[in-house]
Amino acid sequence: MNRHFGSRQAVGIAAVSALALTLTACGGGRDSGRSGDAAEGAPSPGITDDSVTLGITTPLSGATAGPGTCTVAGVTAYFGMKNAEGGVEFGDGQTRTVEIEALDDTYDPQQAAANYDSLKDDVFAMTAGLGTPTNRAWREAAIADEVPQALIMTGDPLFSDTEESPWQLGFVPIYQNEGEAFGELLASSSEEHRVAILSQNDDFGAGYVEGFKSAVEGADNIEIVEELTYEATDTSVDAQITQLAASDADVFFNAMSVTPLVISALQQAQQLNWLPNWFLPSNTSSPGAILQPGGADAFPGIYSVSFSKAPQSPAFAEDEDVQTYLSALAEYGNYPDPPAFPHCQWSWMVGATLEQAFMEMEEPTRDSFMEALRSIEDFQAPLMLEGTAVTTSEDGQPAVSTLNVQKYNGTGYDTVESFE
Amino acid sequence: MASSSKTSAPTTPAPASSAAASSASSFRQRPWVRWGAPLLLVVGLAVLPLVMTESANDTLARIGVFAVAVLGLNVVMGYTGQVSLGQIFFLGLGAYVTAYGVQSGWNIGLVFVLTCFIPAVVGLLVALAAARLGGLAIAMVTIALPIVGVPLAKRLSEFTGGSQGLSARFVAAPEGSGLYDDQWQLYIVLVIGGIVFLLTYFLVRGKYGRAFAIVKGNENVASSMGISPYRYKVLAFTIASLIGGVSGFLYMVVVQYTSPETMSFGHSIELLVAMVIGGAGSIVGSLLGGVFYVVVPDITNAIDPSLTALLQGALLLAVLFVLPGGLVSLPRAVMRGLRRSSTGRGSAAPPTTPSSTSGSGTAAEPTETERQGSA
Numbered sequence: 001m002n003r004h005f006g007s008r009q010a011v012g013i014a015a016v017s018a019l020a021l022t023l024t025a026c027g028g029g030r031d032s033g034r035s036g037d038a039a040e041g042a043p044s045p046g047i048t049d050d051s052v053t054l055g056i057t058t059p060l061s062g063a064t065a066g067p068g069t070c071t072v073a074g075v076t077a078y079f080g081m082k083n084a085e086g087g088v089e090f091g092d093g094q095t096r097t098v099e100i101e102a103l104d105d106t107y108d109p110q111q112a113a114a115n116y117d118s119l120k121d122d123v124f125a126m127t128a129g130l131g132t133p134t135n136r137a138w139r140e141a142a143i144a145d146e147v148p149q150a151l152i153m154t155g156d157p158l159f160s161d162t163e164e165s166p167w168q169l170g171f172v173p174i175y176q177n178e179g180e181a182f183g184e185l186l187a188s189s190s191e192e193h194r195v196a197i198l199s200q201n202d203d204f205g206a207g208y209v210e211g212f213k214s215a216v217e218g219a220d221n222i223e224i225v226e227e228l229t230y231e232a233t234d235t236s237v238d239a240q241i242t243q244l245a246a247s248d249a250d251v252f253f254n255a256m257s258v259t260p261l262v263i264s265a266l267q268q269a270q271q272l273n274w275l276p277n278w279f280l281p282s283n284t285s286s287p288g289a290i291l292q293p294g295g296a297d298a299f300p301g302i303y304s305v306s307f308s309k310a311p312q313s314p315a316f317a318e319d320e321d322v323q324t325y326l327s328a329l330a331e332y333g334n335y336p337d338p339p340a341f342p343h344c345q346w347s348w349m350v351g352a353t354l355e356q357a358f359m360e361m362e363e364p365t366r367d368s369f370m371e372a373l374r375s376i377e378d379f380q381a382p383l384m385l386e387g388t389a390v391t392t393s394e395d396g397q398p399a400v401s402t403l404n405v406q407k408y409n410g411t412g413y414d415t416v417e418s419f420e
Numbered sequence: 421m422a423s424s425s426k427t428s429a430p431t432t433p434a435p436a437s438s439a440a441a442s443s444a445s446s447f448r449q450r451p452w453v454r455w456g457a458p459l460l461l462v463v464g465l466a467v468l469p470l471v472m473t474e475s476a477n478d479t480l481a482r483i484g485v486f487a488v489a490v491l492g493l494n495v496v497m498g499y500t501g502q503v504s505l506g507q508i509f510f511l512g513l514g515a516y517v518t519a520y521g522v523q524s525g526w527n528i529g530l531v532f533v534l535t536c537f538i539p540a541v542v543g544l545l546v547a548l549a550a551a552r553l554g555g556l557a558i559a560m561v562t563i564a565l566p567i568v569g570v571p572l573a574k575r576l577s578e579f580t581g582g583s584q585g586l587s588a589r590f591v592a593a594p595e596g597s598g599l600y601d602d603q604w605q606l607y608i609v610l611v612i613g614g615i616v617f618l619l620t621y622f623l624v625r626g627k628y629g630r631a632f633a634i635v636k637g638n639e640n641v642a643s644s645m646g647i648s649p650y651r652y653k654v655l656a657f658t659i660a661s662l663i664g665g666v667s668g669f670l671y672m673v674v675v676q677y678t679s680p681e682t683m684s685f686g687h688s689i690e691l692l693v694a695m696v697i698g699g700a701g702s703i704v705g706s707l708l709g710g711v712f713y714v715v716v717p718d719i720t721n722a723i724d725p726s727l728t729a730l731l732q733g734a735l736l737l738a739v740l741f742v743l744p745g746g747l748v749s750l751p752r753a754v755m756r757g758l759r760r761s762s763t764g765r766g767s768a769a770p771p772t773t774p775s776s777t778s779g780s781g782t783a784a785e786p787t788e789t790e791r792q793g794s795a
Contacts, residue, residue: 061729062686069726103721104728109585109682110482110675111717117478118718133585133679140589140676156584202574203582233571334726 043364046124050087052364053099054079054354055123057115057138058130058153060104067343071130071153072102073333074347075354077325080332082355091361091372098358105129109137120147125369128171128350130343132156143167148366150357150373151350151399153343155207160398162374167366169373170398171350173307175207175281176214179255181305181403182279183215186251187222189419194225196249196276198240198265200257201229208255208281225249230261237261238268245274252276256284266294277301277419282342282403287412302408303416307388307400308345312338313412321382349381353390353399385415465614469606477602478674479714484609485670487710488616490695491703492663497692498701499624500656501636502551502558506565507691510539510661512573512683514668519586519678520579528590535669536662543661544654551653554639558653566685573680585679588672608673616666621703623659632656697739699748708747 046053056075059068079098082088087097101123105112112134116126125148129135132154139159142149143166151171152159159170186193197212199205209227216222226247228240237256244252252269256262262284269275277300284290285304296302309316316322325348330336339345356379360372376399379390388402406413469477493507514535521531550561573580580586593604623629631652634642639649672678694713699705720731743749 060726065729102725104717104725106717106728107681108684108687109677109679110671113675113677114478114482114714114718115721117475121475132583133677133681136585136587136679137675137677140587144589158584202577203584231571232574 044124044366044369045121047096047364049094049096051097051099052090052358053101053123054128055116055119055126056100056102056128057105057112057119057126057134058102058128059107059134060102062106064107064130067153067341068104068107068130069335070339070341070343071128071347072100073329073335073339074344074349075128075351076100076102077328077331077333077335078348078351078355081324081328082351084332088355088358090358090364091368092364094364096358098354105131105134107131107134109133113137113141116141116147120145124148125150125366127151127354128153128347130154135159139165139168146366148370148373150370151353153346155204157207157396160396162395167370169392171353171400172346172398173305173401173403174398175204175255176211177398177401177403178281178305179208179211179213179253180215181211181405182253182303183212185303185405185416185419187216187219189221192221192223193251194223194247194249195251195253196225196244196247197227197253197255198237198244199227199229199253199255200232202232204232204257205229205255209253212253212255212279230256232258234261237265241265241268241274242272245269245272248274250276251279253279255281257281259284259290262290263294266291266296266299270295270298275299277303279303282306285408285413287408291408296408297410303419304406304408304413305403306342306406306413307385307403308342308349309383309385310342310412311345315412315414325383345383349383349390349400352381353379353392356390387415465610469603469610474600474602477606479718481602481606481609481670481674483707483710483714484606484613485667485674485710486691486694486713487707488613488670489664489667489691490698490709490713491617491620491706492660492667493691493695494701494703494706494709495620495624495632495663496656496660498695498699498705499629499636500632500653502653502656503556504562504657504660505559505685505688505692506546506562507660507664508683508685508688509565509569510543510664511668511671512566512569512678512680513539513542514665515671515678515682516573516580516586516668517665518669518672519581519588522588522590522672523586532669535665537665539665539668540658540662543664544658546661547654547657551650551657563685566683566688569683570680570685573683580680583680585677585681587677589676591673591676605673609670612666612670616663617703617707620659620663624703628652628655693736697736697746699746702746702748705746705748712747 054075056072058071059065060072079088079100083097087095089095101119103115103119105115112129112131116138119126126142127150130153135149135152135154136156136158139149146167149159149168151169153172154170155172155175156170157174157176159165159168160174186195195216197209199209213224216224226244226249228244230237230240254262254265256265262280275298278296280302282305285302291302309319309322311322311326325345326338329339329344329348335344353376356376357369357373360375361368374392376390376392381390384390385404387404388400390399391397391401392399394401404415407416468480472480489507489511492510493504496502496504517535517538518531521534522528546561546565550558553561574583591601591605591608593599593601597604599607624632631642631647634645634647635649635652642649642652671682690713694709695706697712698707698709716732716735717728720728720735723731739747743753
């Protein structure tokens with residue numbers, strides 16, 4: 001009886017509150033919040049004569065919060081520093097300060113789409129957000145609304161396809177770029193190499209292998225002797241390592257994104273006394289977190305790829321870029337500790353690349369911004385390694401598609417020119 | 421389950437309260453109130469999408485999606501008392517079926533039927549095995565669903581698009597309707613979600629609802645009355661899966677994109693939290709659960725985006741501490757609090773005294789406005 005009572009009460013409440021909402025909203029005007037048909041040349045939302053606002057949706061809590069926080073910190077620090085100097089001079093002659101509005105999506109696509117919806121009318125462009133599903137969730141909406149989704153952190157090639165994604169541009173190299181960079185180095189070697197491949201059975205692993213194979217195609221000195229896959233949810237790859245060890249390959253291309261599996265793979269190979277040269281993806285090649293616990297010193301060479309200077313590395317301790325970056329990160333980026341993820345550096349470079357686009361855009365519109373963003377050639381952003389650059393004019397490629405292959409030296413990485 | 425002791429509270433503390441309740445409910449028994457209120461609700465909901473801003477429409481539509489998902493969870497957990505941690509799997513499955521169907525160019529009506537049918541069948545198969553187990557064992561089996569679902573969705577990339585997911589924009593407002601897309605989406609959610617809520621309302625109020633309640637209360641009693649606990653548990657689980665599938669369809673209407681992340685295990689727990697916060701075993705509680713699921717991340721984002729998890733945890737604890745029966749018990753708690761303060765310490769006032777009845781009757785009036793504010 002009581003339950004009946006309660007629910008009827010509640011229906012009443014719902015009805016009354018619905019009515020109340022209706023009445024209050026009536027004053028709101030019909031088209032509030034539905035812009036988009038602005039006149040030609042009129043300023044886009046989020047930009048005034050003295051400031052421009054950028055939006056970010058990225059994981060700030062949950063399992064990916066570490067790298068996610070970095071994606072906000074770097075770009076916030078960069079523009080914090082620029083704002084303190086007076087702002088950025090835009091191509092239309094105005095000097096504007098750059099504000100960042102960041103929201104947490106917890107790596108949930110649904111929340112990312114909601115964040116985009118709440119930001120799109122207040123920000124000039126969306127940028128720097130981390131994650132493939134979280135960026136895909138609102139990609140089509142951004143195209144429909146003509147909101148730039150610029151320099152986002154995903155290795156998904158879709159965002160670099162100008163045809164499919166006219167309002168998007170990825171920043172970091174796609175998976176294929178990484179595999180290709182290593183393949184090219186290997187193909188240029190003067191010796192014969194037998195390669196074993198282990199890859200994650202999804203688009204991550206497939207992308208690496210595709211890039212690698214395209215680079216070694218036609219190279220006579222390279223033979224792929226064994227190729228296996230594993231599932232991202234596997235808890236052990238010992239069986240695969242054992243089978244690959246039997247192939248007696250001297251190069252092991254391991255497209256693996258799961259940290260503990262990489263460590264156990266390194267250990268298992270040593271136990272089998274199989275000591276090839278390794279290739280590891282950029283996100284699973286951390287010296288402190290993976291190579292040292294895995295005992296990587298036992299192998300003749302561990303190779304990975306990178307395009308950014310590592311602030312922790314002693315080689316860059318005196319570097320001017322790195323020092324400016326670290327002090328700005330602490331002062332303006334709300335990130336006092338030394339950055340634990342490369343995403344902080346990438347985000348800093350995103351800031352610098354955006355500044356380039358801002359300096360070129362002639363009108364305060366999203367159209368003009370995208371045009372300027374797509375015409376950056378060979379820009380050496382701060383913190384970039386020598387030999388890498390931002391080039392946005394190439395269709396099908398993200399803003400950064402060049403990578404340096406690096407070799408592990410026991411504590412950090414050195415760039416290598418050739419494979420010995 | 422925790423709510424059951426609280427929901428019966430009004431009968432116990434003081435006889436005066438039942439008198440107040442009867443005077444308030446007699447107001448609601450009047451025919452014009454009984455028919456007028458739902459009518460008003462329908463009219464309100466029909467007008468709402470036209471007058472609100474785009475972002476308010478989006479938010480309401482997302483609330484609708486997750487309110488339906490929470491409702492499904494309520495059928496199996498709130499009403500039948502079987503712990504299910506796999507509800508998000510059925511939402512994800514429904515979303516994938518919708519996305520695949522739309523991408524393959526199937527008729528949208530057929531897609532919707534499949535979106536109901538496939539999760540229901542999967543739910544039935546799981547329940548046939550799981551319902552044989554008692555108590556927490558069912559929880560363990562249902563935990564497996566999202567845990568298996570995510571890698572499965574990544575693996576079956578032919579159907580699911582792998583970890584890159586599937587998008588499907590299929591709900592543009594029809595030409596000539598003069599509606600914006602967000603208004604059209606909200607209408608779809610309101611109509612489909614409204615029908616699901618109405619059907620579930622009748623389900624849990626009728627013969628099956630009573631059977632669910634007995635199974636929840638005591639399985640042995642249920643058996644002795646000729647109600648097979650096994651059969652009703654399977655039924656409840658299947659219905660919950662079906663409703664989960666419908667919420668997956670609505671998810672695609674609103675979000676228009678699905679990926680393995682959609683059905684990650686964490687969201688299953690969040691749905692469970694939303695159900696408990698809204699109010700277990702309550703239709704309106706499901707709605708409030710949906711509101712909680714969607715609005716709280718937005719609010720915490722507005723306060724401080726780097727502290728969302730912390731703030732949500734604090735809010736969860738606060739609600740459960742103050743309102744163990746969920747948000748749906750808020751009006752009752754407020755009313756009880758007011759009554760206590762108005763009748764003072766003389767809680768043992770004789771129930772038959774007319775003055776006391778009228779006194780508490782007036783005390784009930786302010787709570788009415790209080791409730792409108794809180795709803």
